[in-house]
Amino acid sequence: MEETRAGGSPSPASPEAHTLLAAAANLLAAVRARRPLVHAMTNDVVKGRTADGLLALGASPIMAEAPEEVEEVATKADALLLNLGTLSSELGASMLRAGRAARAAQRPVVLDPVGAGFTELRNRTAAELVRELRPDVVRGNAAEIAFLAGLSLPQKGVDAGEAPREVVAQAALTLARETGGVVLATGAWDVLADAVGRTAYVGGGDVLLTRFTGSGCLLGAVVAAFAAVGEDAFVAAFAAALTTKVAGELARIRLGAGERPATFATYFLDALAEVEGADLLRFGKVELSAREA
Numbered sequence: 001m002e003e004t005r006a007g008g009s010p011s012p013a014s015p016e017a018h019t020l021l022a023a024a025a026n027l028l029a030a031v032r033a034r035r036p037l038v039h040a041m042t043n044d045v046v047k048g049r050t051a052d053g054l055l056a057l058g059a060s061p062i063m064a065e066a067p068e069e070v071e072e073v074a075t076k077a078d079a080l081l082l083n084l085g086t087l088s089s090e091l092g093a094s095m096l097r098a099g100r101a102a103r104a105a106q107r108p109v110v111l112d113p114v115g116a117g118f119t120e121l122r123n124r125t126a127a128e129l130v131r132e133l134r135p136d137v138v139r140g141n142a143a144e145i146a147f148l149a150g151l152s153l154p155q156k157g158v159d160a161g162e163a164p165r166e167v168v169a170q171a172a173l174t175l176a177r178e179t180g181g182v183v184l185a186t187g188a189w190d191v192l193a194d195a196v197g198r199t200a201y202v203g204g205g206d207v208l209l210t211r212f213t214g215s216g217c218l219l220g221a222v223v224a225a226f227a228a229v230g231e232d233a234f235v236a237a238f239a240a241a242l243t244t245k246v247a248g249e250l251a252r253i254r255l256g257a258g259e260r261p262a263t264f265a266t267y268f269l270d271a272l273a274e275v276e277g278a279d280l281l282r283f284g285k286v287e288l289s290a291r292e293a
C-alpha cells in the first residue's frame, strides 16, 4: 500500500498512483471538452444543486422522471444517475425503466442508494436496481454501501456514522463482486473497489462538505459525467471522487478558518469550475492497493 501527495509530499508518487492521477486529470479535461449530458433522476432536495454543480464542472444536466419520457431521455443522454433520496414506488419503477433503456443504449448507469438500510422501500428498491441493472458504479456513503453488501454500519437517515475504512473497503469489494462494476463508498476517506479486486482510497476534502446538503448526491452525478467520457468506470469514479475532494480543499483555502457552510458551498461550486488537472496532481491524496478478486 502506498501513499502519495503528488507535488507536495516528501514521498514521491508510486508509478501506479501517478498513472491514476494523470488519468483523472485527462478525464477532467475530457468532461470539459465533451460536456456530457447527464440524465439525473435525483431527489427533490438536491435537484438544483446537482444541475448547478454539473454546469459548473462543465457537463450538462437534464432532470426527467415521468415514466412517459424516461426511456427517451436515458437513450439520448450520455449517462444516467439514479438517486433514491426522495423515493416513491412509482419513481422506483420509472428508474427501472430508465435504467433498462440506458443499458440497452450502452450508457453508463450510476446508482446512489440514498438511505438504503434505513427504510424497507429504499432497501427493496436499491436491491432491485442493483440486481436488475448491475450499475457501472454504485456511489453511496459507508452505511448505504454496507447495507447492500449485507452488512450494517452506523446510520442516521441519509447520513452515515464513522467506520474504519478497511471495513468499508471490505463492504465495497463485496458489493462490487456482486454487481460486476465499481463501488465508491464516501466519507473522510473515499473508498473505491471493483470486481477484479482493485481498491483505492482518496483522502483530503473538507469536513464542511458534510455541512450542506447534496455534496454526496452531486458526487453521484459527477461520477456519471466522468463515466460518460471514460472507458474505465474505476478511473471515472476515482476521478470524480478526487475532483470533489480537491474542489473541497480549494473552497476551504478560499474560506479560511471557521464554519460557514453556506459560503463554503458557494466556493465549492466555484471550485468545481476552476479546478484543473494540475490541482488534482498537486493536492490529490491517494492510497492504492491491489488484492486478489
Ligand SMILES: Nc1ncnc2c1ncn2[C@@H]1O[C@H](COP(=O)(O)OP(=O)(O)O)[C@@H](O)[C@H]1O
Pocket: 140, 141, 142, 158, 159, 160, 186, 187, 188, 189, 190, 204, 205, 206, 207, 208, 209, 210, 214, 215, 216, 217, 219, 244, 245
Ligand atoms: N470527514 C470528512 N472529511 C472530508 N470530506 C468528507 C468527510 N465526510 C465526507 N466527506 C466528503 O463529502 C462528500 C459526501 O460524502 P458523504 O457525506 O459520505 O455522502 P452522503 O452525503 O451521501 O452521506 C464526499 O466528497 C466525501 O469525500
Ligand SMILES: Cc1ncsc1CCOP(=O)(O)O
Pocket: 043, 045, 046, 085, 086, 114, 158, 212, 213, 214, 215, 216, 217, 218
Ligand atoms: C436530506 C435528504 N433527505 C432525503 S434526500 C436528502 C439529501 C441528501 O443529500 P446528501 O446525501 O448528498 O447530503
Ligand SMILES: [Mg+2]
Pocket: 158, 159, 210, 213, 214, 215, 216
Ligand atoms: Mg451528506
